[in-house]
Amino acid sequence: MTDYQLHEHDVLVIGAGGAGLRAAIEASAMGVKVACVCKSLLGKAHTVMAEGGMAAALANVDDRDNWMVHFTDTMRGGQYLNNWRMAELHAKEAPARVRELEQWGAVFDRTKQGRILQRNFGGHRYPRLAHVGDRTGLEMIRTLQDHGIHRGIDFFMECTTIELLTDGGRVAGAVGYDRERGQFHAWLARAVVIATGGVGKAFKITSNSWEYTGDGQSLAYRVGADLMDMEFVQFHPTGMVWPPSVRGILVTEGVRGEGGRLLNNAGKRFMFDDIPDLYKNQVAKDVEEGWRYVIGDKNANRPPELLTRDHVARCINREVKEGRGSPHGGVFLDIAWIKGRQDANGKAIDSHYIERKLPSMYHQFKQLADIDITAVAMEVGPTTHYIMGGIKVDGDSQMSTTPGLFAAGEAAAGLHGANRLGGNSLSDLIVFGKRAGEYAAKFARDKGAVTLDQNQVQSAIRKALAPLERGASGENPYQVMYDLQATMQDLVGIVRVESEMARAIEEIAKLRKRAAGVGSGGDRTYNPGWHTCVDLENLLTVAESIARCAIERKESRGAQFREDYPAKDAEWGKYNLVTRRNADGSMKVEKAALTPMRDDLKKLVEEYK
Amino acid sequence: MNSIQLRIWRGDDSSGQYHDYKTEVDDGMVVLDAVHKVQAEQAPDLAVRWNCKAGKCGSCSAEVNGMPRLMCMTRLNTLPTDAPITIEPIRAFPRVRDLVTDVSWNFRKKLTIKPFTPRKPDFPDGEFKMQQEDIERVQEHRKCIECFLCQNVCHVLRDHHKHDEFIGPRLLVYSAALELHPADTADRLKSLKDEHGAGYCNITKCCTVVCPEHIKITDNAIIPLKERIVDEYYDPLKVVLRVLGVRR
Ligand SMILES: Cc1cc2nc3c(=O)[nH]c(=O)nc-3n(C[C@H](O)[C@H](O)[C@H](O)COP(=O)(O)OP(=O)(O)OC[C@H]3O[C@@H](n4cnc5c(N)ncnc54)[C@H](O)[C@@H]3O)c2cc1C
Ligand code: SF4
Ligand code: SF4
Ligand code: FES
Numbered sequence: 001m002t003d004y005q006l007h008e009h010d011v012l013v014i015g016a017g018g019a020g021l022r023a024a025i026e027a028s029a030m031g032v033k034v035a036c037v038c039k040s041l042l043g044k045a046h047t048v049m050a051e052g053g054m055a056a057a058l059a060n061v062d063d064r065d066n067w068m069v070h071f072t073d074t075m076r077g078g079q080y081l082n083n084w085r086m087a088e089l090h091a092k093e094a095p096a097r098v099r100e101l102e103q104w105g106a107v108f109d110r111t112k113q114g115r116i117l118q119r120n121f122g123g124h125r126y127p128r129l130a131h132v133g134d135r136t137g138l139e140m141i142r143t144l145q146d147h148g149i150h151r152g153i154d155f156f157m158e159c160t161t162i163e164l165l166t167d168g169g170r171v172a173g174a175v176g177y178d179r180e181r182g183q184f185h186a187w188l189a190r191a192v193v194i195a196t197g198g199v200g201k202a203f204k205i206t207s208n209s210w211e212y213t214g215d216g217q218s219l220a221y222r223v224g225a226d227l228m229d230m231e232f233v234q235f236h237p238t239g240m241v242w243p244p245s246v247r248g249i250l251v252t253e254g255v256r257g258e259g260g261r262l263l264n265n266a267g268k269r270f271m272f273d274d275i276p277d278l279y280k281n282q283v284a285k286d287v288e289e290g291w292r293y294v295i296g297d298k299n300a301n302r303p304p305e306l307l308t309r310d311h312v313a314r315c316i317n318r319e320v321k322e323g324r325g326s327p328h329g330g331v332f333l334d335i336a337w338i339k340g341r342q343d344a345n346g347k348a349i350d351s352h353y354i355e356r357k358l359p360s361m362y363h364q365f366k367q368l369a370d371i372d373i374t375a376v377a378m379e380v381g382p383t384t385h386y387i388m389g390g391i392k393v394d395g396d397s398q399m400s401t402t403p404g405l406f407a408a409g410e411a412a413a414g415l416h417g418a419n420r421l422g423g424n425s426l427s428d429l430i431v432f433g434k435r436a437g438e439y440a441a442k443f444a445r446d447k448g449a450v451t452l453d454q455n456q457v458q459s460a461i462r463k464a465l466a467p468l469e470r471g472a473s474g475e476n477p478y479q480v481m482y483d484l485q486a487t488m489q490d491l492v493g494i495v496r497v498e499s500e501m502a503r504a505i506e507e508i509a510k511l512r513k514r515a516a517g518v519g520s521g522g523d524r525t526y527n528p529g530w531h532t533c534v535d536l537e538n539l540l541t542v543a544e545s546i547a548r549c550a551i552e553r554k555e556s557r558g559a560q561f562r563e564d565y566p567a568k569d570a571e572w573g574k575y576n577l578v579t580r581r582n583a584d585g586s587m588k589v590e591k592a593a594l595t596p597m598r599d600d601l602k603k604l605v606e607e608y609k
Numbered sequence: 610m611n612s613i614q615l616r617i618w619r620g621d622d623s624s625g626q627y628h629d630y631k632t633e634v635d636d637g638m639v640v641l642d643a644v645h646k647v648q649a650e651q652a653p654d655l656a657v658r659w660n661c662k663a664g665k666c667g668s669c670s671a672e673v674n675g676m677p678r679l680m681c682m683t684r685l686n687t688l689p690t691d692a693p694i695t696i697e698p699i700r701a702f703p704r705v706r707d708l709v710t711d712v713s714w715n716f717r718k719k720l721t722i723k724p725f726t727p728r729k730p731d732f733p734d735g736e737f738k739m740q741q742e743d744i745e746r747v748q749e750h751r752k753c754i755e756c757f758l759c760q761n762v763c764h765v766l767r768d769h770h771k772h773d774e775f776i777g778p779r780l781l782v783y784s785a786a787l788e789l790h791p792a793d794t795a796d797r798l799k800s801l802k803d804e805h806g807a808g809y810c811n812i813t814k815c816c817t818v819v820c821p822e823h824i825k826i827t828d829n830a831i832i833p834l835k836e837r838i839v840d841e842y843y844d845p846l847k848v849v850l851r852v853l854g855v856r857r
Contacts, residue, residue: 040660041658041668043666044660045660046660048660048665049660049661049666099735102730102735103727105725107790110740113738114731116736135665147725149719180709210659242637243637243638244637249662364663368639368682478649520653520654523654526706528656528657530654
């Protein structure tokens, strides 16, 4: 028996990014007792890194915008695999959620009328992203953090949950350890909200931090909840490619939103060459029309750089593969060319303008790459950024297929379908974070108490302690993680083929065996080696799910591009793929038919084609 | 690839010492990369905090060759290579392990500051009417990534350990952002003066120098707060009005 501390709450929220904080705030407002657990310090979750903005049809900048346009943009972006109910709720509720942040102290950039300013982003028909320079995520997380700490929520910082507890068919809390001291904890709760974010650490080149090891998805999977759409991993078209140590770090889409153009090594603006059918009527004819769009001309169409991310990433990939790339294996992203052009107010643009619009990009390149983006082009290439898939949830309540287990934010699936539009994640967090918190609190109030199963707690602890018992003589966990990342990057990346992915599955099986033998020296106090050992199982689970679903879906759609099935297949457009755990512990992937769309929404989709 | 020497402080609150590590580094690497390399290859249990690797989260604060820095934003090629690079935890807070310190005090202290208290919204949909020029200063202060480097260098905390009486530059910036918010209605001046120790700051500006977000902590946050306090509590007319119970 290992000692642990027991905490009892009505609702346990795992994760303190935008989704987790918003869920905790809402649950607490419903009058129940709430705990919120996170792996890092408060305010450091991934949400802090978001740059460009949050999408909401406020119609402050273009009064033609409304929830219907936002809804249809989101569905088109997701290639119609989205949970349409979520896309509808998201489009309708995002404006109120954004304005609520303003009520809680967020300070967005302003329009001339003194209202919240909005900017252009890929796939959004009108300027729609509320933002603060290029540090919108910081504004969101700090606002929620500073509001949330006064709401009577019990925060547990730097604690990692390692297993969910169950009671009968129901979720009953979680087991974890605190990273600072290595003490074990059990949080007994009537409802649990998973808001743990994504899985980027399964790949070598990623914009994601160490936290993104797919914990929430794996924990849910292990108690029998369904995962959905796991094949859809978003490769953001513009990550840094040089210097090597910063490879993958994000270059915000805001650069293209402000007019940045993509060039190959011949200086050609190659994005004009390949416009997908779904967007034929929405792309500028030439450079001049594209620029007019950027500065707010309502009659102009967007430049092709602002097409959806999947498309832009593949075009960049093609340029590089066909030998037209930049010296370090990317392409050029040039914002300096807008100097001398006239901005929306007819003033000539200078370096200072660029620096003011994109301050953190300016500093990021200056400090990390010795490059002045107001003078020379950046080198960029695709980076693993986001997972559209995740825990399958009910659109209204965010409850998973396991009673009492809810999910929100990047950890949940549905809103984005086959591809997410930029800016739709931050708004996702607050819309569905709120809903998850509300419904989890209701569930906790309506259903009876849960009981603690000592055996479950002790077996989770035993499993976590095994690598420390093996000690330094076990295999180095970092090596196993690197090998997994290389496997996923090379075999299940942007361009996929069945044979390679089949090899990935074999590799993952081998890596699982190795993961069972990893060990770490040192003790339980703040020991990253040990933490990495514990995280491996989760990474392997999500990696396997991604690979299996990607093999199963024999078509190209949204973020999934299959070289062996390069076309979209209408038949596949009728299904999501669901990952589930078999009784013997093996993984099963199944087709699940989409719910037919409500007629009024169908009509909208037709109308806004 | 060339090889460098790192001298990393390792230990906990009770004891510790410097350990030397030799490692190979690539073009363009930052200090955090080198630390991670040592962690992956030689010392898996080396404790260090990080998240974003891009200067956005404020997790990786440490003292590099005695200078308070974000490790992820400190390029190795900006440091002399003829001597080992010394990396130590920040000093104003208790040590947990290696480069990780217990910064929870900052989070507890923040709770004692009155949160944002808005006036009624100006538009029926809930938005405030605020012009860009009226919020520039607030936005400057809201850039703070809570790296606590300013807390680390402020002598009032670092040398005089006035953690009970003084909230430090970070939380003065936080207070200033609230006080300067055009839609905020709360009054924090009395608590700033009495519990939060604004008077302890003697404008040495060390905090401003180390701020990775280039927030002009002293000039744009602390001095305006101090001026407001003086106005409110030491202006003879105001004092009379306050005694009579008349508010501004
Ligand atoms: C560089 C970058 C820029 C981006 N820019 C934008 C943008 O401009 N607009 C936009 O809409 N989206 C953007 N995104 C995407 C968006 O930021 C993320 O999808 C979103 O912030 C995820 O929020 P979340 O609340 O779901 O999770 P996170 O904010 O990642 O929070 C996850 C939380 O879960 C905790 N956690 C994880 N595992 C465990 C565990 N086992 N136990 C306990 N706690 C755990 C973590 O500690 C953390 O607190 C960007 C992403 C990146 C990486
Ligand atoms: S200016 Fe004030 S707050 Fe800043 S370091 Fe000096 S004494 Fe501390
Ligand atoms: S004010 Fe600057 S130095 Fe201080 S915590 Fe904030 S970002 Fe760091
Ligand atoms: S890791 Fe985020 S600031 Fe250094």
